[in-house]
Amino acid sequence: MSIGYACMTLGVPNATIKGCILKNFSNEKFVELVLYNLNSLKNILNYNISNDIRLFRISSDIIPFGSNEINKTDWAKIFYNELNEIGNIIRSNKIRVSMHPGQYTVLNSPDSKIVSRAIEDINYHSKFLDSLGIDSSGKIILHIGGVYGDKTSAMIRFSEHYKALDESVKLRLVIENDDKSYNIDDVLDIGTKLNIPVAYDNLHNKLNPYDEKKDDNYWISQCTPLWKKNDGPQKIHYSQQNKLKNNGSHSDSININEFLEFYNKLSGTKPDIMLEVKDKNLSAVKCINCTTNTKIIKNLELEWGKYKYSILEKSPNDYLKIRQLLKDKTAYPVVEFYNIIESALSQKKNFGNSLNAALHVWGYFKETATTQEKLYFNNLLKKAAENSTSFDRIKNFLFKLSLKYKQDYLINSYFFIPAL
DNA sequence: TGACGTCAAGATCCG
């Protein structure tokens, strides 16, 4: 059982995926972007390894316009060395990677042009995983598509188009229930007939249920037999509803109590769990720390090091509470720890607390900073007090200082994540 | 025809 997250990281330096718009596409731009993205992917994977995250979804944007006809480059050849190096990192560290074409890749469309684009896109995803030397446990997760007023024939069309795919692509394909059209029963029906593994998505099932009396564990068990040896461990998608947003919007963070309630109800072998959540790797680390057999306080101390200034900024009370909580070096109060973190992060910031946290971080530099840097920092504080600049600018400046003075402890701090 | 969802690139505005 592994727990992972999708596509992008928060608070990891040099780990973003870049793209460009169609009209700016050129071969030179493309080469530049792919080199940049592959380097980011390498950094993400190394981050995952050091945080013991063994499940990761690679962004479909890793190769910009990977399946667009504008893109004539043989990228697998051009970037053979980079791709090979990344593949080695993945394989030697036993990370499981997957990909997930977006909602616009529709294999069952009645429009043959849309179908051929969908096939091109699925082929691109498969080729990317092939280029890393990943075996068939590296999955491509796909939705069934549209209904077009006639679900039965739309499902038949999916089956026919699926059968026409390359064998190597079929080995990777997994189908997933969606939040509007194809419920888990529909998808299990297709999966059983075509022998395709099914990834169960709990939030989609909540929004688009087949039978509300059946719980998550029931459906996950129903999917289990469809995962054969070559497919690797069963996978599911797990997410929670953002209560302030539309149905289907993912929560900012995984609420740990709700997750553990779900997790503890799972019977049999636990599946790989792909989290879909705004705070990405942060929730992955949280859920891993709460389910691991390695119950050592050092892991909580590492987490605390990253969270502490964000907590100080939101709630000095909770800051003190956690310091108290982590005093007993023989204990592992992980759930309590994250409960306080979640509660603190849900608080609103205020000027005094933000200033206090910023000054704590400034403490790392106030001796070593140049006169100019000191002046600039004080000027930013003054402007913030007058409300003529935001604390984000102060944070940006402090982050730049962290990089310049190589303060790794600060560079990895969640304090600098704007959304937090 | 616009909403849906997603994020950053690109465009524009502001001081």
Next chain:
DNA sequence: CGGATCTTGACGTCA
């Protein structure tokens, strides 16, 4: 001119 903020893109389905 740099930084902040707004708009667009890229995709297909459905109301």
